[in-house]
Amino acid sequence: MSHDGPFYQRDRDWHSPAFTPGYKTSILRSPQRALLSIENTLSEMTGPVFGRDILGPRDNDLITNFGGTGEAIGQRLIVYGRVLDENGRGLPGVLVEFWQANAGGRYRHHKEGYRAALDPNFGGCGRAITDQDGGYHFRTIKPGAYPWPNRVNDWRPAHIHFSIFGEAFAQRLITQMYFEGDPMIWQCPIVGTIPSREAIETLVAALDRQATTHMDALAYKFDIVLRGRRQTMFENKLEGH
Known part of the structure; x- marks a missing residue:
């Protein structure tokens, strides 16, 4: 389904400022000149279209999609939700990609500096395509917190990255x-760039005991809003219009 007409402008006061010195990498990547506002172009308002034929059978199962016959170690989770547009309409056919650290807080990356062990059965990435109501879901393990070279003793809270x-x-x-319920959320310099608690809470997935799998996995619900005045937070980087 294509969008008919220009998208709503984003509310810049809702999102993080581009320049936030407490988050070191924002200093070099923030714009040095005034921003320009231009209308949506046709190419921005159309495409792409993703089909389910691009997905592998275990792309949305991070517990099993890397290790072959083995399974990832950690607290087992189901993450689910809906991808919505600026008017609250569920968006079908949306490509949702996700990646994360393992249960010890380590990414599978050749430049990783954290000393936590790698899990031989956990690759840390997957993808899904939303259904007709905008719904998505995947299985994974809960990622661990980890230190990062921002300021002395800065740690990231447990989190999962999304690309939509x-x-x-x-x-x-x-x-x-x-x-x-994670107290480290409120100690994170990246989270601290977001102007309001209300906006931060849109990034916090709610525990849903009714959606758990018995004797297997807890469930967390995370809805994602694209564009509009209450768009889900973008990662402290200016984007689009």
């Missing part, structure tokens, strides 16, 4: 999901 490609290029979104 909506029904048009102007709906591209990269964000992070946190877990309800």
Whole structure:
């Protein structure tokens, strides 16, 4: 389904400022000149279209999609939700990609500096395509917290990264999901760039005991909003219009 007409402008006061010195990498990547506002172009308001034929049978199962016959170690989770447009409409056919650290807080990356062990059965990435109501889901393990070279003793709370490609290029979104009840959320310099507690709470997935799998996995619900005045937070980087 294609979008008919220009998208709503984003509310810049809702999102993080591009320049936030407490988050070191924002210093060099923030714009040095005034921003320009231009109308949506046709190419931004159309495409791409993703089909389910691009998915492998275990792309949305991070517990089993890397290790062959083995399974990832950690607290087993189901993450689910809906991808919505700026008017609250569920968006079908949206490509949702996700990646994360393992249960010890380590990424499978050749430049990883954290000393936690790798899990031989956990690759840390997957993808899904939303159904007719905008729904998505995947299985994974709960990622661990980890230190990072921002300031002395800065740690990231447990989180999962998301990349969402909506029904048009102007709906591209990269964000992070946190877990309800984690006290480290409120100590994180990246989270601290977001102007309001209300906005931060849109990134916190709610524990849903009714959606758990008996004797297997807890469930967390995380809805994602593309564009509009209450778009899900973009990762402290200016994007689009």
